[in-house]
Structure formats: structure tokens, C-alpha cells
Amino acid sequence: MGRMSGKVALVSGAASGLGEAIALLLAAEGAQVAVADIAAEAGQDVVDRIRAAGGDGMFVRLDVASEAEWDSAVAAVVARYGKLTVLVNNAGIAPVGDMEMSFDLWRKVMSINLDGTFLGTRAAIRAMRGSEEACSIVNISSTMAMTASPTTAAYSASKGGVRSLTKAAALYCAAQKLPIRVNSVHPGMCVTPLVSRYFEEYPHALEAQIASHPIGHLGSPEDVARGVLYLASDESGFVLGSELVIDGGFLIQ
Numbered sequence: 441m442g443r444m445s446g447k448v449a450l451v452s453g454a455a456s457g458l459g460e461a462i463a464l465l466l467a468a469e470g471a472q473v474a475v476a477d478i479a480a481e482a483g484q485d486v487v488d489r490i491r492a493a494g495g496d497g498m499f500v501r502l503d504v505a506s507e508a509e510w511d512s513a514v515a516a517v518v519a520r521y522g523k524l525t526v527l528v529n530n531a532g533i534a535p536v537g538d539m540e541m542s543f544d545l546w547r548k549v550m551s552i553n554l555d556g557t558f559l560g561t562r563a564a565i566r567a568m569r570g571s572e573e574a575c576s577i578v579n580i581s582s583t584m585a586m587t588a589s590p591t592t593a594a595y596s597a598s599k600g601g602v603r604s605l606t607k608a609a610a611l612y613c614a615a616q617k618l619p620i621r622v623n624s625v626h627p628g629m630c631v632t633p634l635v636s637r638y639f640e641e642y643p644h645a646l647e648a649q650i651a652s653h654p655i656g657h658l659g660s661p662e663d664v665a666r667g668v669l670y671l672a673s674d675e676s677g678f679v680l681g682s683e684l685v686i687d688g689g690f691l692i693q
């Protein structure tokens with residue numbers, strides 16, 4: 441029996457990086473996992489690896505910024521596995537942009553990072569509302585929700601929004617007596633394709649980033665996945681609206 445036995449999880453942005461590690465770990469711990477992403481080929485590859493390891497997974501096409509695609513993705517999971525008990529709102533983008541960025545870029549970041557988390561949380565609440573099992577929604581925010589830099593205007597704003605939205609959703613579910621806990625996770629910099637793309641563009645930034653993490657190195661996707669596993673499982677049954685910071689000490693300076 442794994443720590444996620446009997447759970448059905450949808451992980452958005454699970455074709456790469458943190459989402460991929462989260463999907464693989466939840467499946468390894470016994471969850472049936474829907475790998476949801478716009479990247480079909482890479483997403484199917486993650487599903488194949490889940491199955492090769494003896495787990496159960498499916499790919500679901502999902503653009504998190506689309507209200508209609510959330511409806512069809514959740515419906516596909518419920519049709520296949522009979523329920524949805526865990527949602528990890530992980531899909532996100534982090535383009536560099538300062539206060540003179542284009543409005544189009546601002547809107548794009550907001551639509552994926554913040555609208556996507558709202559739409560996902562709402563869709564999951566609707567699917568989980570009648571559940572007799574404990575359900576969990578985990579929102580991947582960032583340390584950039586609590587701090588900022590000159591070039592993270594939209595990103596910090598979107599992740600700050602995710603942090604606050606998580607608390608509103610947690611309180612809503614509690615007030616409605618729904619069996620759903622909602623929490624956020626705040627990773628420091630972890631080595632994923634998103635971050636590697638950034639360092640390709642700004643190679644001088646790597647050393648400074650490592651130096652800004654007191655532990656002396658950047659995180660791994662698995663570091664974050666283990667925190668998500670705790671919040672997704674029933675082990676965190678008394679944890680509601682909390683912020684799990686996984687950042688090598690970045691924020692305590």
C-alpha cells in the first residue's frame with residue numbers, strides 16, 4: 441500500500457519539470473494519475489514511464505487558461521477513474537518582464553499562472569464536492585509570491601495571487617463543509633527546463649542564484665514533489681491554507 445493508494449490525481453503541466461516529478465512520485469505511491477498538459481508527446485512519455493514502473497496513468501490534453509478544457513479534462517478523468525480526489529495546479533510560465541513589459545505578456549502570465557489556478561481549483565471543487573473521501577488541492581506558487589525582483593513583475597503578481605487564492609479556496613471549502621483541503625507550495629529555484637531556459641538566456645545569473653540559496657545549491661524537482669506528496673496525502677489532514685516553503689533557506693535571509 442502506497443501513501444496515495446486509492447487516490448485519483450490530476451497534475452497540470454505534468455509533461456516537464458516539477459509536474460513530471462510530482463506525477464511520477466504520486467503514481468509511485470499508488471495514485472492513478474492524469475498527466476495534463478498542452479505538450480502531448482512529452483506528456484504521453486511521462487504516462488509511459490508511470491506504466492513502465494507498474495503504475496496507472498493517462499494523458500489528458502489541457503490548456504489551463506481554457507475554461508472549456510478544464511471541464512473536459514476533469515470529465516475525462518472522472519470517466520476513466522470514477523472520481524477525482526487530488527488536483528495539483530502546477531502548470532506555469534515565468535518569462536522575464538519588468539514594469540515596462542507589454543500588456544500582452546502580462547495578460548499571458550496571468551492567464552496561465554493565476555486564471556489557470558482559479559479555473560482548476562473551481563473545476564476540482566465541483567468534481568470533489570460530493571466525495572465521501574478526503575480530497576486535496578495543491579497549488580504550486582513560488583517564493584516569488586512573498587518577494588520580487590525588477591524583472592518578475594507579472595510572475596510575482598501571479599504567484600502572489602495564487603498564494604492568496606489558495607487561502608480563500610481553503611476557507612470556502614471549510615465553510616461549505618466540503619471534504620477538500622487547499623494548500624500552496626513555494627519552491628525556491630529548482631533545476632527544471634523552465635529554469636535551464638532562463639540560464640541559457642542569462643548565463644551570468646546561475647552563480648548569483650546559487651549564492652542566494654543559503655543551503656549552497658539549487659533544488660531538484662524531487663525536493664518539491666516530496667512536499668506535494670505530503671500535502672496531497674491524508675497525512676496532512678489538519679493542514680489547511682498553509683504555505684509549504686521548499687527553498688533551501690532563500691526566504692529566511
Ligand code: NAD
Nearest residue numbers: 453455456457458478503504531532582629630632633634
Ligand atoms: P517547466 O517549463 O519545466 O514545465 C512547465 C509545464 O507546464 C510544461 O510541461 C508546459 O508544457 C506546461 N504548460 C505551460 N503552459 C501550459 C498551459 N497553458 N496549460 C497546461 N500546461 C502548460 O516548468 P517548471 O519549472 O517545472 O515549473 C512548474 C511550476 O513550478 C510553475 O508553476 C512554476 O512557476 C513553478 N515554480 C518553479 C520553480 C523552479 O525553480 N523551477 C520555482 C518556483 C515555482
